[in-house]
Amino acid sequence: MSKPIIEVAGVSKHYVLEHESRHDNLRDTLQHSARKLWRKVRWGTDFEKEEFWALRDVSFDINQGEVVGIIGRNGAGKSTLLKVLSRITEPTKGRIALRGRVASLLEVGTGFHPELSGRENIFLNGSILGMSRVEIRRKFDEIVAFAEVERFLDTPVKRYSSGMYVRLAFSVAAHLDPEILIVDEVLAVGDAQFQKKCLGKMQDVSRNEGRTVLFVSHNMGVVANLCSRAILLESGRVKDVGPVSQVVTAYVQSGAERLGETKWAADDATAGNSKMRLHEARIVSEGVVASDVRIDREVTVEYDFSVLGQSANATTSIHLFDKQGVWVLCSGPAKSEVLQPGRYRHSVTFPANFLNDGLYTLSIILITDVSNIQVLKTEAISFCVNETGIGREEYGGVMNGCVRPLLLWNAAAVSDLPKV
Known part of the structure; x- marks a missing residue:
């Protein structure tokens, strides 16, 4: 049996945050002088230190060709996990095995050199992925056509709008044959039509080309339609891994505190x-x-x-x-x-x-x-x-569906109906 294309075992990511203490009166200043002196000796700074674990003991496997959604609320650790998987930042603890080339689209500005043109950045990104110039040229026209930036191909990307930037960045990531494609919520930038186009491309590269896709989104309908499995993060830990419908339901119900x-x-x-x-x-x-x-x-x-x-x-x-x-x-x-x-x-x-x-x-x-x-x-x-019982009469079971309008019904014996 082949090994998973992605293995994550006990991964944790630790940060030390610095906070400057501020006090408005002499008493507070004197009261904290001893603490500031101790911090100076211990840490080499007057700032207070706070430990923050963005990820704690995260473990999962992903097989080739899977489309896996990573979901969770803001601050759950989704973006940190993708940065660790993309080798942008190193984990504090744990082990990651990636068996294939990785293309990442994490945020506007990642991966492109702002002073280079769109054309030059296509070749730069392809080289980073380990592709030859011949391979990049073979895909070049497809990339440009998908991104819809033909007129601005020789313009430095620092002059692109955020939508143009994302279109080209996604097109490069999706077309330059990575075995693993990692996409963050960045696709929320730009127009709805292109977002739909990107989702279709991710389905295509998974189903028809056997590539693996990791996808972060807050849109649970998109996650449910695009992904076969999902990973739910909460406070930097894996809360649930499994079929997408099961994990999405757990995620939505975990936020059942209602905010009117x-x-x-x-x-x-x-x-x-x-x-x-x-x-x-x-x-x-x-x-x-x-x-x-x-x-x-x-x-x-x-x-x-x-x-x-x-x-x-x-x-x-x-x-x-x-x-x-x-x-x-x-x-x-x-x-x-x-x-x-x-x-x-x-x-x-x-x-x-x-x-x-x-x-x-x-x-x-x-x-x-x-x-x-x-x-x-x-x-x-x-x-x-x-529920109030409206429209149920004697039926006490589950009423399926998203909407439940009271529609006008008519019931009559066939013998009472006029002949056509």
Whole structure:
């Protein structure tokens, strides 16, 4: 039996964080002088030291041709694990065996030299992967066509937009024949059509070319459709490994604390950039903020955001997922608007007797110029639709499906129906 293409055994990654102590009065300053002196002697610095384990005793095997999702909440250790697997950083403890060439797409800016053109970076990346110039030339036209950057091929990549950068970086990683392809949430940058194209390419290289794909995403519907297995990380440890449906369900249910309202700090980098920023979001039912709503009541989602810097052709959308990560729906205003700098509120209402009972999470996206995603806030808020018995009558079993509308039914004996 062949060995796994990736073996991870007892891997841990340790960091030492430095914090500068600040005190506002003389008493506190004197009180901590002795501690600062001890730190100076012990560590060679006045800063406080904090130990942080990004990964703790992580172990798993992945076979050739598998597409494996790595999931977990922010800070769970997903990106650190991918950096360790990509040899960007060394583990503090443990052993990793990679039996094949690795191509990684972890974040915008990784792997490309900003002063070189797109053309030059294609050849540079191919050389890093151990490919000859002849091999790279054979794939060159495919790479450029997939990335859709023909006009800018001889422009330094430092002048590329984030979407152009990711398109070329993904195309290089996917086409230059690596045995192992590692992709982080970076595909959230750029337009939705190209994201779909990338997901199709990952399926293709796995099914038809036998390559192994490690994929990190907060979109559980994509993970469930793309991957056969999943690894759930929590606080740097492996909480679950197994079939994707099993692990996704465990992940969503582990976050079952329902957030009927969420507010983001002004300096939260995940909630905004220089163009748009998400401030707060809430679930409203029967006129009040709620994390639990009745199935027979309307549910309103509302959120506040800002347009920053200058006016923009802007819009927003919401994406709703059920407790198993199934993508129930997405919705947004029919048309974008030119919005002046300022704060705005969008809201949308689900009718009563529409959603099935159960837990739902909701992602919010802020967009400019139709398809440029500025902010993607996954799991922004969550809520639970509670059963009331509406529409059940005598049936007490599970009502399957994401939606459960009260539809108009007619029942009649055939003999009573008019002849056609």
